Amino acid sequence: MSTQLTDEEELLFRQVHPDLLDGDIPASSNFKPKPSDENMLSVDRSSLATAEEAFDLYISNGRKSIAVYALSVGEFTGEKINCVEDPVEASEKMKANPAHAVADFSTHNVSQQGKIAKRLKQKAVARGKQHPK
Amino acid sequence: MSQITSFRLRYVGARFSGKRLPVDVLVDLPAFRELLVAFAKAEWRKLHEDRKRVPKGFDASLAFDLVAVEDGSAVPVLEWNRETTQSRLPGFTDQIEDVLLSSFDGVVKLFDEAAVGQFPAAMAPEQIRALNKFGANLRDKERIEFEGRTNARGEVIYLSSDVRKRLIGSLRDRYDSQIADVGMLLGSVSNPEGDLGHIRVRSDSHGAFDIPIDNETIKLEFDGNIDQPIELNLTVQLDNEDRVKGVIDVHSISLIDEQIAAQVKRCKDRLSQVAALQDGWHDGEGSAPSIEAVRSANWFLVLRVALCEYYRIYPTDEGGILFELEVKGWDLSVEFLSDGKVKIYGIEISGDHVIDEIIFDGVDDAFLSRFNELTK
Incomplete structure (x- = not known):
């Protein structure tokens, strides 16, 4: 069973796809799950990796990122979204990611997720880009 | 025949909901009357090959009355005025009614075939002129359905702006349409021998062309502003490559601030960049933006240029285009969906209020009105 993250101060890193950044503003859609994510938003725990390490690992696994933003566990729980550990083991195609975690949006419908994503984006942008500085 | 001959045109689109016309x-x-008359004349001549002309008074004998605008999208009902024909062409009434009905058959067949890319090799200039007027104000995603007339596939026959454009384009290489765009003022010329001069403008989408303007307005608003950006809303004649060949009506023209123009360019460039994305853009997922979404987003952009500095533009995984903007204390999302519909929702930046999502049929009056309420 996955362990819920309880340190409300812990930051969780979120990668931003290059096409979802206009100027220096990320789309709110970066902060909600994609249709294929089954309501689980991927993040990386700052207690186990720096923003730079999370970025490098993400890129090295063949995915695109142009910036890393962060939200705290408490900011997710304030939206009634639980965050849980979800370490990824190494496979043929992917390197291991022990810092991986997910934010569970499943109690919110698609319409609600859109508005939550906008509030989370406001907080992430206010905190500022975590990497590259 | 004693049955009343009437024609029901169902206008489909958000602008026409609730009997609104x-x-x-x-x-x-x-x-529409002009179109039927043009076809009726051709039909009459076909039936009377021995005569060079239609009977005197033929045109005036074909009168129609608007007898109702029915609900369920606006449905104007036009009734042929039999008495007018009787009085102007006594003895021909039944024959003309047959010609009229046959002409209507010809008109709907023309539109049905055009919808599947079958165009007539030629048409009489009178028919082309009439065709060029009917439906000229239809916007994207709007159509006129001919109630009670279905094709071989059982579908109601209709005329949309796209079908109309292709049909007229095939016939005369030119068609009339309303455009909203941002261009550049190239020059202004007053006419000392009359009231009307013109300004010359260029737009990326429609090329360089002249717009007739009265001398006084040229002097007060445009002289000395060469190379300034200009916002245009016109009804024009376009060729098959969408270049303006003539200006029919000027709805609004105004110079806009250079900073706004720079932001318009930034948004257009960004929109082009997003529109060019291919399937799989999002790490193997994500659909390419649909033509409908790109068209709606472009149309919105030129209709609401004043807020361009606030727009941030992104693709969506579902083949849509997302505009986000922060204005008047709101963080708004305007999403142009892959089917051409538009969704708007938002949150209060420093508060708990939200704007629940509303989906509109397209960039229509209802959507623009709601957008205005939230941003002005």
Whole structure:
């Protein structure tokens, strides 16, 4: 069973796809799950990796990122979204990611997720880009 | 025949909901009559090959009355005025009614075939002129359905702006359409021998062309502003490559601030970049933006240029285009969906209020009105 993250101060890193950044503003859609994510938003725990390490690992696994933003566990729980550990083991195609975690949006419908994503984006942008500085 | 001969045109699109018939489409009613008369003349001549001309008074004998605007999208009902024919062409009434009905068959067949890319090799200039007027104010995603007339596939026959464009384009390489765009003022010329001069403008989408303007306005608003950006809303004649060949009506023209123009360019460039994305853009997922979404987003952009500095533009995984903007204390999302519909929702930046999502049929009056309420 996955362990819920309880340190409300812990930051969780979120990668931003290059096409979802206009100027220096990320789309709110970066902060909600994609249709294929089954309501689980991927993040990386700052207690186990720096923003730079999370970025490098993400890129090295063949995915695109142009910036890393962060939200705290408490900011997710304030939206009634639980965050849980979800370490990824190494496979043929992917390197291991022990810092991986997910934010569970499943109690919110698609319409609600859109508005939550906008509030989370406001907080992430206010905190500022975590990497590259 | 004793049955009343009437024609029901169902206008489909958000602008027409609740029996609403915008004033600018009322011109379709005389245009529809003109179209039927043009076809009726051809039909008459076909039936009477021994005669070079239609009977005197033929045109005037074909009168129609608007007898109702029915609900369920606006459905103007036009009734042929039998008495007018009887009085102007006594003895021909039944024959003309047959010609009229046959002409209507010809008109709907023409539109049905055009919808599947089958165009007539040629048509009489009178028919082309009439065709060029009917439906000229239809916007994207709007259509006129001919109630009670279905094709071989059982579908109601209709005329949309796209079908109309292709049909007229195939016939005369030119068609009339309303455009909203941002261009550049190239020059202004007053006419000392008359009231009307013109300004010359260029737009990326429609090329360089002249717009007739009265001398006084040229002097007060445009002289000395060469190379300044200009916002245009016009009814024009376009060729098959969408270049302006003539200006029919000027709805609004105004110079805009250079900073706004720079932001318009930034948004257009960004929109082009997003529109060019291919399937799989999002790490193997994500659909390419649909043509409908790109068209809606472009149309919105030119209709609401004043807020360009606030727009941030992104693709969506579902093949849509997302505009986000922060204005008047709101963080708004305007999403142009892959089917051409538009969704708007938002949150209060420093508060708990939200704007629940509303989906509109397209960039229509209802959507623009709601957008205005939230941003002005």
